[in-house]
Amino acid sequence: MATHRSVFDAAELRAQFNDAGINPQFIPSIWKYVLQNPGCELDEIPDLPSSAYPLLCSKFKPLTSTVHSVLHSTDGVTAKLLIRLQNGAFVEAVIMTYDTRLGKYGGKPRPGGPRSTLCISSQVGCKMGCKFCATGTMGFKDNLRSGEIVEQLVHASRLSNIRNVVFMGMGEPLNNYTALVEAIRVMTGSPFQLSPKRITVSTVIPPNFAMVGIIHAINKLHSDLPGLNLAVSLHAPVQEVRCQIMPSARAFPLEKLMTALQAYQNNSQKKIFIEYIMLDGVNDEEQHAHQLGKLLETFQVSK
Structure with missing residues (x-):
């Protein structure tokens, strides 16, 4: 059919x-x-x-997917959408709401108001196999089409006013590159009109980047989607530990990755978001903190 x-x-x-x-x-x-x-x-x-x-x-x-269920957190801050695709598979998208007026800035009340960020998926499953990630245990099932990616924003926009989008859901976004780029171009155009600076793509830097040249591949992302934010799943300051928890990290040495990221930052003049999940007894010791500081000392990073 x-x-x-x-x-x-x-x-x-x-x-x-x-x-x-x-x-x-x-x-x-x-x-x-x-x-x-x-x-x-x-x-x-x-x-x-x-x-x-x-x-x-x-x-x-109009839409090929449907919202199967919505699970709200007890504090009302987050809502997880379980979305059923046309082929019967499921992906998740999460709305995270926060109030920028909380706290003070310079001793004065902060301006702003309620904001919502949408975390969306780019694949069903994932082939990266990160040990700390539930999606990694599924293995890779399928790439989402660009429309299926955008539809997550459509569904979420009917529940909340989405201001930011982060590709931190199911899948490795750069392993579905063409659909990723096309979806983001739709999101930044009419009628969504999201600013590129409010969209972040999170990546572990997949092994296939090593084959085409990691510096070329990351610079292509900047060329195709100027103004976009890049977040890198680092999670360890040394190669041995990183390979232990992220098998895909074996594709290239950490030194090579950092050289590529430095080149990207010099070219784009943008900060890089560094993601680091602390795992008890694995990457959370004092020595790891010192190693991380040394690794990032030449970078402008967002944490």
Whole structure:
């Protein structure tokens, strides 16, 4: 049985419109209508060329995924969405809400108000096998299409005003590079209009980067998505410990990774988020703190 593509699969929708002689300028208005009208059908969207309706209805769906359940934390700060994909697989997305007015800055009340960050998935499962990650125990199942990535934002936007997006959910984002880039380009355009500086991609730096050249690969990310934030799963300040908890780290020495990140920072002039989960008796001793400080002493980092 043929499956329909998500209307948020930008490249596919654009290609179909071009083949049919339909101006792609109508695409953002389609997305806006679907975003603002839950449960709508594509033939309800107003002001499209007549030839667009049969094409949309025969090849696309407003959404190909559904929210199976929403689990709220007891303090109301987080909400975990379990999302069922068209093929029956599940991924998770998490809304994290915080109030920027909490605490003080310079002895004065902080400005701002409630903000929500969405943590989204890029794959079903993951092949990186990190020992501390539940998704890593699943193994790799499938890549998400770009529309399935964007649909997580659509679902979450109906529950909260999403200000930031972090690719820190299921999967290694850079192992689904084409869909990642396409999805982020949709998110930063109309109607979502997220600023690139409010989107962060977290990566362990997958082994395939070693084959194409890690410096080239990271710089390509900066070239394809300028202004984007990069977060690197470091989790250990020495190669031996890093390989112990992150098997994919065997692909290249830590020294080579840090050289590549320094080159990226020099090129992009952006801080790098360093992720470090403390594991009892593994990477949380005083010597590790000193080693970490030494490793990062030449970097501008966000922690």
